[in-house]
Structure formats: C-alpha cells, structure tokens
Amino acid sequence: MPQVIDHGGGVWSVQVPIPDNPLGHTLVHVVDTDRGPVLVDTGWDDPAAWTALTEGLAAVGTAVADLRGVVITHHHPDHHGLSGRVREESGAWLAMHPADTAIVRRTRGSRPARWFDFLIDTLTRAGAPDAHTAPLYAARAAGRTGGLPGLDPALPDREIVPGELLPLTGRRLRAIWTPGHTPGHVCLHLEEAHPAGLPGRGRLFSGDHLLPGISPHIGLYEDPDDADDGDTDPLGDYTASLELIARLAPAEVLPAHQHAFTGADARVRELLSHHEDRLRGLLSLLSVPLTPWQAAERMEWNRPWAAIPHASRTIAVSEAEAHLRRLVKLGRAEVLPGLPVRYVAV
Structure with missing residues (x-):
C-alpha cells in the first residue's frame, strides 16, 4: 500500500522511494486547488518510484492525468527526476527557480564525459589522491554513467519568482528563495491558517532546506559548464536563508524527507549552531595549510574516514570546501597560491 499522510486542508504527502539511498524516500506533497491538484516535487x-507516486495519488482520490502543475523545490534528481514523465502524461506545467533551471539547461547539453572531467578536475584541485580519481578516469574511459546525476532532466516551462504568489487558484502559496543546498532552492509558504489551529504563520514546504533530524548537504554548487572562480559561498547562502525562514515563523514545516514538524525557529538555531561548531573545529585544524581533501580527512563525520565509501568521500570533500570558503569570507582563513588549493588560518 502507498504511504500517504493527510496533513489536512487539502494537503497530502506521498512517500516516493529513492533507490539505494539511506534517506529512503522523498515526500512528494499534493496540494489541492480549485483547478486541480499540484505537486511539490515528484521523486526519483x-x-x-513511479508506481509509488501513481498509487499514492490514487489513494488521495486523484491521478497523474489530473495534475495541473509541478512546483520543483530544486533540481536534484530525487526531487525533479519524475517531472518530465508527469508532464508527458498530464500536460502539467513545471516551475523552478531560474538559477536551478540554468543548471538543468546546461546539464541537458553536457555529455557524461563532461561530468567526469568536471568531477576529476574539482577533486584534483582539492588535493584528492590518485587512488580516488582513478575510478573516475576508468569510468570515463569505459563510457559508464553510474553514480552521475540525471543527465537528461526535464526543462521547466515556468519560472518561480521569489516573493511572488504562485498561480494556484484558491490557494496562497508564496515562493521563498533559499539558496545553499542548490543556488536555486526554494521553499514554499502556504499563507493560510493551519487546519489544526497551530500557532504560527501558515505551513512551509521546505524541500531539503530545513529538515527535522539531519542537516542537508551544503557543498560547492555543481555545474560543470559554469566556471567556479572560488567566489561562491554556499554555506553563507544557506545560513542567511535559514535566518529568513526563522523570521517567517511557520506553524508547521512539511519537508521533502523524514517527517513534518513544528518549531521551525528552534530547528534553525540548531542548524546554525551545528555549522558554527563545524567552522570552529575546522579553523582549529588550519594552523597548518590544508587542502580540502586533507581537511575532510581530519573532520568529524558520522563514521571514520576509512569507512566512508568513495562517492561519500567526494561529497564530504565538497562540504569541507564549502566550510573552508565560509571561513575565508568571514576573514578567518585565507587561500594560498598554487595548486592543489590550500587553506590556512589567519
């Protein structure tokens, strides 16, 4: 049976599985409108995943063919993956923030070899050893694409404008730009009284921005055809976006993973404290110059570095460098000349 939760007020969530992923599933939200249901994200x-989505829609009394539109919180394949198929079978419009739409457009024009070149170059600049990049070279040479993000995502046909209401007849759903997890991530604020009368300002579809029990991955923005000159600051973007959500003070948060929860302000404070602790710990390591790879090896993760698999090490290095860049922006560290990139405390 599909895993469906009725959140009241014409809002449901459907658990859509993510293959081979510890997160387990994406919570695809269904929002009823006067002109038909709209989805927030679609799943992998x-x-x-398609079976779970279609069965879940049937359980709430609708079907893919009835969908009016899809609002995509961000371009990652566990959120945007099924959007193209949904549009094909329903004629629904797809809306995304233009910063992530630009990534989708460039991704559609990139060959798998370009993604491998991008990953290898990024890791080499970060100081990754040959033993880590060798499997990527081999996969590139063999033409394999396993482990790469979706290479042919659906191109959205509508633009989400931050601060504006989405055109949903009978509902007030406002787009809130919350970059950090991706440059175009958006949360969606349902500006309506909570159906259970909870105190606060409506409900928030938070995507991956605000989750009840885990911190989303905040690493370097991934875009192989958009040169990164080191000026981007994803962690700075994320923490500023968290403060924005805290000021919004929603009564309830409906995230894309785990479960719905209250107490958004307290959760924001926990996440801000978490990342400040990470920054302090990282700064203490920078009494000597370190590459992002060396920093990642020394940081605390949910398991010892030796037990972290290859793909997760790549993600960890990206997250380490996002924190290193934040220290630079705060004037607490600097980048030394030369390659691989090295950071040191100031």
Whole structure:
C-alpha cells in the first residue's frame, strides 16, 4: 500500500522511494486547488518510484492525468527526476527557480564525459589522491554513467519568482528563495491558517532546506559548464536563508524527507549552531595549510574516514570546501597560491 499522510486542508504527502539511498524516500506533497491538484516535487526517476507516486495519488482520490502543475523545490534528481514523465502524461506545467533551471539547461547539453572531467578536475584541485580519481578516469574511459546525476532532466516551462504568489487558484502559496543546498532552492509558504489551529504563520514546504533530524548537504554548487572562480559561498547562502525562514515563523514545516514538524525557529538555531561548531573545529585544524581533501580527512563525520565509501568521500570533500570558503569570507582563513588549493588560518 502507498504511504500517504493527510496533513489536512487539502494537503497530502506521498512517500516516493529513492533507490539505494539511506534517506529512503522523498515526500512528494499534493496540494489541492480549485483547478486541480499540484505537486511539490515528484521523486526519483525509477519504476518503483513511479508506481509509488501513481498509487499514492490514487489513494488521495486523484491521478497523474489530473495534475495541473509541478512546483520543483530544486533540481536534484530525487526531487525533479519524475517531472518530465508527469508532464508527458498530464500536460502539467513545471516551475523552478531560474538559477536551478540554468543548471538543468546546461546539464541537458553536457555529455557524461563532461561530468567526469568536471568531477576529476574539482577533486584534483582539492588535493584528492590518485587512488580516488582513478575510478573516475576508468569510468570515463569505459563510457559508464553510474553514480552521475540525471543527465537528461526535464526543462521547466515556468519560472518561480521569489516573493511572488504562485498561480494556484484558491490557494496562497508564496515562493521563498533559499539558496545553499542548490543556488536555486526554494521553499514554499502556504499563507493560510493551519487546519489544526497551530500557532504560527501558515505551513512551509521546505524541500531539503530545513529538515527535522539531519542537516542537508551544503557543498560547492555543481555545474560543470559554469566556471567556479572560488567566489561562491554556499554555506553563507544557506545560513542567511535559514535566518529568513526563522523570521517567517511557520506553524508547521512539511519537508521533502523524514517527517513534518513544528518549531521551525528552534530547528534553525540548531542548524546554525551545528555549522558554527563545524567552522570552529575546522579553523582549529588550519594552523597548518590544508587542502580540502586533507581537511575532510581530519573532520568529524558520522563514521571514520576509512569507512566512508568513495562517492561519500567526494561529497564530504565538497562540504569541507564549502566550510573552508565560509571561513575565508568571514576573514578567518585565507587561500594560498598554487595548486592543489590550500587553506590556512589567519
């Protein structure tokens, strides 16, 4: 049976599985409107995910063919993966923030080899050893694409304008730009009284921005065809976006993973404290110059570095460098000349 939760007030969530991922599933939200249901995200492009989505929609009394539109919180494949198929079978419009739409457009024009070149170059600049990049070279040479993000995502046909209401007849759903996890991530504020009368300002579809029990991955923005000159600051973007959500003070948060929760302000404070602790710990390591790879090896993760698998090490290095860049922006560290990139405390 599909895993469906009725959140009241014409809002439901459907658990759509993510293959081979510890997160387990994406919570795809269904919002009823006067002109038909609209989805917030769609889930991973996978047969089991499609079955879960269609069965979940049936459980709430609708179907893919009835969908009016899809609002995409961000371009990652566990959120945007099924959007193209949904549009094909329903004629629904797809809306995304232009910063993430630009990534989708460039991704559609990139060959798998370009993604491998991008990953290898990024890791080499970060000081990754040959043993880590060798499997990527081999996969590139063999033409394999396993482990790469979706290479042919659907191109959205509508633009989400931050601060504006989405055109949903009978509902007040306002787009809130919350960059950090991706440059175009958006949360969606349902500006309506909470159906259970909870105190606060409506409900927030938070995507991956605000989750009840985990911190989303905040690493370097991934875009192989947009040169990164080191000026981007994803962690700075994320913390500023968190403060914005705290000021919004929603009564309830409906995230894309885990479960719905209250106490958004307290959760924001926990996440800000978490990242400040990470920055302090990282700064203490920079009494000597370190590459992002060396910093990642020395940082605390949910398991010892030796037990972290290859793909997760790549993600960890990206997250380490996002924190290193934040220290630079705060004037607490600097980048030394030369390659691989090295950071040191000031």
